[in-house]
Amino acid sequence: MRNSILFIFTLLAFSFLNFQTPVNYKEGDIIFQTTSGETGKAIQLATHSQYNHCGVLFLENNKWVVYEAVQPVKKTSLTEFNARGKGTVKRLANASLSANDINKLKAVFKTYENKNYDEAFNWSDDRFYCSELVYKLYDYALHTPLCKPRKLSDFDLSHPLVKQKLNEKYNNQIPLNEPMVSPEDIFSSALLVPVK
Numbered sequence: 575m576r577n578s579i580l581f582i583f584t585l586l587a588f589s590f591l592n593f594q595t596p597v598n599y600k601e602g603d604i605i606f607q608t609t610s611g612e613t614g615k616a617i618q619l620a621t622h623s624q625y626n627h628c629g630v631l632f633l634e635n636n637k638w639v640v641y642e643a644v645q646p647v648k649k650t651s652l653t654e655f656n657a658r659g660k661g662t663v664k665r666l667a668n669a670s671l672s673a674n675d676i677n678k679l680k681a682v683f684k685t686y687e688n689k690n691y692d693e694a695f696n697w698s699d700d701r702f703y704c705s706e707l708v709y710k711l712y713d714y715a716l717h718t719p720l721c722k723p724r725k726l727s728d729f730d731l732s733h734p735l736v737k738q739k740l741n742e743k744y745n746n747q748i749p750l751n752e753p754m755v756s757p758e759d760i761f762s763s764a765l766l767v768p769v770k
Contacts (some may be wrong), residue, residue, distance in 0.1 A: 596739040599663065602671040602679060603631040603710055604720075605640055605652075606761050608660035616739040620729040623758030625661065627704050630711060632680065641683050643707040645691040664766040666718070686710075693745050697723070697753045709755045720763045723753040767769055 594722035606613070606625040616625040629642030631652070670680075692701035699710070713719045727750035731740065740748050760766070 586616060599633075600665060600671070600769075601632050601676045603663050603665045603769055604760065605629055605631055605655070605661055605663045606757055606765065607655070607659045609659040612735065616733070616736045617756065619733040620731060620736045621729060621756040621758040621759065623756065625757045625761055627661075628708050628760060629655065629704065630679065630683075631707055632676070636670070641705045641707070641711070643686075643691055643702040647683075647686050647688075647691070647702050647707060656758045661719070663769040664761065664763075665769055666702045666765055667767040668765075669718075671716075677714055679711050682711055682715040684697060694752055695726070695729055695752070696749075705755045705757045705760055708760055718765070720765055721755055721759040723755050724759065726750050726754055727754045729754070729756070 606629060607627040608618075608625055608627075608629050617626040627642075629640035629650070632639055632649075634640060634649070639649045640652055640655040642648065642650055642655070644650070645757065686699070686702055690701045692703045692706070694701075694707070696704050697706070702710075709723070710722055726748065728754065731737065731748075
């Protein structure tokens with residue numbers, strides 16, 4: 575009897591947790607993540623952030639997927655995305671995205687899908703890095719710039735690992751005036767609130 579009660583309690587708790595986790599998401603929510611690796615660590619150091627990756631959540635075939643810029647720009651199941659690292663979710667504070675808004679976001683993404691990841695973090699639309707993709711989806715589809723792009727020189731480039739990664743990418747010709755947005759810039763946007 576005691577084991578049966580314990581089993582039922584565990585089942586209810588598990589069901590409650592499962593219910594709480596994805597049900598609160600809405601299409602167009604922005605998911606932030608901390609991943610491993612030297613490049614991710616360098617991004618954290620340069621931006622003074624715990625997050626080094628981000629993407630946008632959508633529901634497709636009753637399953638949550640993340641539109642993200644990795645190699646290549648693609649859709650990733652939320653399960654696979656979460657397996658790479660811990661994170662959090664935010665959404666627009668003063669607006670509820672309509673079905674038309676979601677379709678616009680998806681249409682813009684389709685023009686970027688399968689493009690290469692941009693290891694040099696350039697601002698062109700030829701290649702994409704994660705926060706650039708999120709920024710441009712919202713800016714181009716909804717005319718909602720989530721933050722103000724900054725110059726590379728505005729970030730903290732003093733740490734040895736950051737210097738190493740910059741030299742690897744740019745071969746000592748660092749484009750200090752290149753416009754950029756970081757995961758932290760979007761995470762800190764006044765337009766976004768945490769999803770609870």
